[in-house]
Amino acid sequence: xxxxxxxxxxxxxxxxxxxxxxxxxxxxxxxxxxxxxxxxxxxxxxxxxxxxxxxxxxxxxxxxxxxxxxxxxxxxxxxxxxxxxxxxxxxxxxxxxxxxxxxxxxxxxxxxxxxxxxxxxxxxxxxxxxxxxxxxxxxxxxxxxxxxxxxxxxxxx
Numbered sequence: 001x002x003x004x005x006x007x008x009x010x011x012x013x014x015x016x017x018x019x020x021x022x023x024x025x026x027x028x029x030x031x032x033x034x035x036x037x038x039x040x041x042x043x044x045x046x047x048x049x050x051x052x053x054x055x056x057x058x059x060x061x062x063x064x065x066x067x068x069x070x071x072x073x074x075x076x077x078x079x080x081x082x083x084x085x086x087x088x089x090x091x092x093x094x095x096x097x098x099x100x101x102x103x104x105x106x107x108x109x110x111x112x113x114x115x116x117x118x119x120x121x122x123x124x125x126x127x128x129x130x131x132x133x134x135x136x137x138x139x140x141x142x143x144x145x146x147x148x149x150x151x152x153x154x155x156x157x
Contacts, residue, residue: 002074002145005082005134009072012127016065023058027051034116050111064089074144082142086135093128097121 022030028046031054035044067085071078100121103110107117134141 002143005141006072006074008130009068009082012130013065013068013072016061016068020058020061020065023061024055027054027058030054034112034120036111036113064092074146079139079143083135083139086131086142090128090131090135093124093131097124097128100124 028051031046031050032044035046035050067081067088071082071085075081100117103112104114104117104121107114110117
């Protein structure tokens with residue numbers, strides 16, 4: 001079971017890097033699909049401050065990917081490390097979802113299109129679901145094989 005979890009961590013880290021790289025390198029392009037059209041020109045106008053904040057978001061995604069990568073190899077107390085990383089990610093995802101839902105209810109005040117807000121909220125749900133499932137529903141997934149064997153041996157005694 002540990003191997004499956006390690007592979008899922010590697011896949012998540014890979015997707016984070018692939019997804020965040022355009023945020024950092026091409027923020028205006030990324031935001032051009034999400035920013036509401038300018039009422040006078042009819043085209044998206046991405047302010048430099050928004051592009052900078054989008055890059056900051058991309059860098060934070062990359063920074064939070066580092067602990068995921070560090071939790072891939074089995075080590076002492078790896079389950080505890082994975083649990084802390086996943087709880088941190090859950091907290092961030094819950095706060096981002098709350099913020100997105102707040103703006104979905106008032107899309108005119110956000111500067112983003114309603115579609116972009118809804119898609120952002122929807123695309124975050126699988127990661128949040130996976131992190132919550134592994135942390136709270138089936139935490140044994142996070143254990144190394146050695147920890148699982150030790151736990152099983154203790155139960156038998």
